[in-house]
Amino acid sequence: MQLKNYAAWIPVENAQLEVGLAPFPRCGDDELVIKNHVVAINPVDWKIQASGGFNLTYPAILGSDVAGEVLSVGKKLKKKFAVGDRVISHALGLGNGPAYGGFQFYPILSAATTSLIPDDVPFKEAAVLPLSISTAAAGLFMNANLGLNFPKADSNLGRPFTNTKDTSTLLLWGGSSSVGSSVIQFAAAAGYAVIATASPANYEYCKTLGATYILDYHNPDIIPILISVLKGTNVAGAYDSIGSDTTVRQCASVLHALGGGKIASVVSSPEDLYGDVTVARIGSTGIVSQEPEVAKMIWGRYVPWALKNKKFVPSPKALIAGKGLDDIQKGLDRQKQGVSASKVEILLDDE
Ligand SMILES: NC(=O)c1ccc[n+]([C@@H]2O[C@H](COP(=O)([O-])OP(=O)(O)OC[C@H]3O[C@@H](n4cnc5c(N)ncnc54)[C@H](OP(=O)(O)O)[C@@H]3O)[C@@H](O)[C@H]2O)c1
The missing domain is CATH 3.40.50.720 (NAD(P)-binding Rossmann-like Domain)
Structure with missing residues (x-):
């Protein structure tokens, strides 16, 4: 069966998110596509919704924090990642176009800001991390x-x-x-x-x-x-x-x-x-565009090692604000109200 991709789109500046079909992605040699299980919400998401910026062209797909399962692996990454691997990633949608935004079922991710996560760390715990890393x-x-x-x-x-x-x-x-x-x-x-x-x-x-x-x-x-x-x-x-x-x-x-x-x-x-x-x-x-050695050291080496060895612990705690792409707008509204030592998340499947 042909998989279909759906996203929570922001149609124009200042508009509410709307769920709709999105092109099914094909990843480049240094990229991955995942099946997205959990997204976390950041202040930048509602700030862009309220005031634009980041030279976005609309319609756009926001969202920086994702956790999910690898669906396809770029040619140059076969030694590092495999289909089915569990990962977190800082989705680089701002500046790269909607296929790279986090608020969709199948985002394209850069390997430079992606890490494997251990089997005993649930997606909803790990999804709090990427942009903060x-x-x-x-x-x-x-x-x-x-x-x-x-x-x-x-x-x-x-x-x-x-x-x-x-x-x-x-x-x-x-x-x-x-x-x-x-x-x-x-x-x-x-x-x-x-x-x-x-x-x-x-x-x-x-x-x-x-x-x-x-x-x-x-x-x-x-x-x-x-x-x-x-x-x-x-x-x-x-x-x-x-x-x-x-x-x-x-x-x-x-x-x-x-x-x-x-x-x-x-x-x-x-x-x-x-x-x-x-x-x-x-x-x-x-850490990717100006001093890539920082991404290599932190995302490529330290984070996977430290998550596995419990030296780096997913924090703060997740605050689940909804389920499904339709609830992502609710997540943005909840984050905007303010949080204390917690991260707003939306589950995209039965985590
Ligand atoms: N430049 C970038 O690339 C980049 C990337 C990510 C985020 N950001 C920005 O970084 C900021 C933080 O994002 P976030 O997601 O980490 O925020 P957040 O988790 O939503 O921030 C909430 C926390 O802020 C603390 N807080 C609020 N006012 C404070 C103050 N005056 N002094 C000390 N602590 C205070 C609260 O602490 P208590 O509950 O303990 O009071 C609360 O735990 C946002 O403005 C975001 O847009 C920038």
Whole structure:
């Protein structure tokens, strides 16, 4: 029987998603096609729906996070992937056209942002990860951003915070966000002491992932407290996983008081900061297009190894908001309402 592909299309800017037929994909030599089992929703999905951008041509297919089963394998990938393999992938629809968007039954995926997942990790757990993997890796490891050391394959989660110059510390604004959850795990595995901000309800969550010290960003004295905690340590930089003007400025105040440094920000990059503080705006696809050695190291080597060895744990928890392509719009609306240490997902079959 001929398989049919369906997608949740965005017909024009500012319109609701509509389910309809999509061409059945054929993958290139470096690509895979999967049968999509679970998609996760990211803020960028509803942000594009509300305000456009990314030079999209419409109708378009959004969606960055997918988990599913390999249906066809490009010629050059036969040694790495096989039909039936279970994978997660950062779907690269933005910039590459609708066949590459995540919100369809059979998306085309780039092998550069795809990883095998172990049999004991359900698709709905693993689907929370892909965009956060690329974004965390881009901010932490690209030389254009913080340029930190890669995680070591044999490292333990976390390390004691000694408050001495021997320990390289990372200031992470937003430890319980989806991106922040991968930042903590990668940075801790690379040997950095992660000092994160979060709500008190998520302190334990951040600690479990490997953060060394967590502080409440609602505290009006958060800046002087962070300065005193980080003083005397070797601060490797700040990762702002929230990326509002306010949070970038908060990170900048801390770094400035400690003698300056670099911030990697997921969104905002104001220019009128202190002379000794620079801000790099993270682009998650930079790990493929600008510094491909980062994608090779993280997606190609570290993630498959660390998932298998339980050194990298799918986080945050999935918040299932519906089932089927028709419910993806509901998922976007739910993500827009705000979440705390959880990732909105839509199941596409009987997971
Ligand atoms: N540049 C890129 O390529 C790229 C890629 C992916 C995402 N992004 C952007 O990155 C941002 C985060 O995305 P996400 O999916 O990780 O978000 P998310 O998981 O939806 O963020 C929710 C979390 O943010 C935390 N939070 C909210 N305000 C905070 C503040 N002022 N300080 C510290 N934590 C705060 C909350 O923590 P508590 O519940 O603990 O309070 C909550 O856990 C979005 O703006 C997204 O568009 C950019």
